[in-house]
Amino acid sequence: DAGVIQSPRHEVTEMGQEVTLRCKPISGHDYLFWYRQTMMQGLELLVYFNNKAVMDDSGMPKDRFSAKMPNASFSTLKIQPSEPRDSAVYFCASSPPAGGMETQYFGPGTRLLVL
Amino acid sequence: SQKIEQNSEALNIQEGKTATLTCNYTNYSPAYLQWYRQDPGRGPVFLLLIRENEKEKRKERLKVTFDTTLKQSLFHITASQPADSATYLCALVLNQAGTALIFGKGTTLSVSS
Numbered sequence: 407d408a409g410v411i412q413s414p415r416h417e418v419t420e421m422g423q424e425v426t427l428r429c430k431p432i433s434g435h436d437y438l439f440w441y442r443q444t445m446m447q448g449l450e451l452l453v454y455f456n457n458k459a460v461m462d463d464s465g466m467p468k469d470r471f472s473a474k475m476p477n478a479s480f481s482t483l484k485i486q487p488s489e490p491r492d493s494a495v496y497f498c499a500s501s502p503p504a505g506g507m508e509t510q511y512f513g514p515g516t517r518l519l520v521l
Numbered sequence: 522s523q524k525i526e527q528n529s530e531a532l533n534i535q536e537g538k539t540a541t542l543t544c545n546y547t548n549y550s551p552a553y554l555q556w557y558r559q560d561p562g563r564g565p566v567f568l569l570l571i572r573e574n575e576k577e578k579r580k581e582r583l584k585v586t587f588d589t590t591l592k593q594s595l596f597h598i599t600a601s602q603p604a605d606s607a608t609y610l611c612a613l614v615l616n617q618a619g620t621a622l623i624f625g626k627g628t629t630l631s632v633s634s
Contacts, residue, residue, distance in 0.1 A: 450624075508618065
């Protein structure tokens, strides 16, 4: 398996622009997670899906962030409008159906810089 | 308040020595705990998992301990090598399904030859 795939790997945009990050989870994994990593805050969970349904989005600023999973093999995280404080590395992770004590498999991340 | 702390941001050791990384937490009751390795420009990679009722877990040169009374996990790398240089993250897993993870900020280990 190719692992979790994310695109783009790098994104530079100007404040106020819309940004869309994409993720393809590992085939057969029911769970998909979006994280944000910064030096100050570390790795923080934004939102996660189970079988394409949002289970918890309490970590996501809902005024400007939105996450979708239209099918089992694709998810997007959209930021509109983007702000400089959104600059971070965004990771997508997936994990298999819950059987207890699952681990998460992370993608390579998207490095976002908002000017 | 709830906190998870890793002992230091950076740890420098010589090749062949044992590296010991610490993860402390307060006000959480994790179901289990995980350790991840993160290399520059890459996502975290799972290394080891230890349950709350396990005292110690080993995998090759890696050893993890978990003391729920002290609210502390220790991560050891024996006979360290320059290739072990990376950032190591501990993660408290708050539910059995593994969907509620709280990550520490990590310790960057540098092993010099």
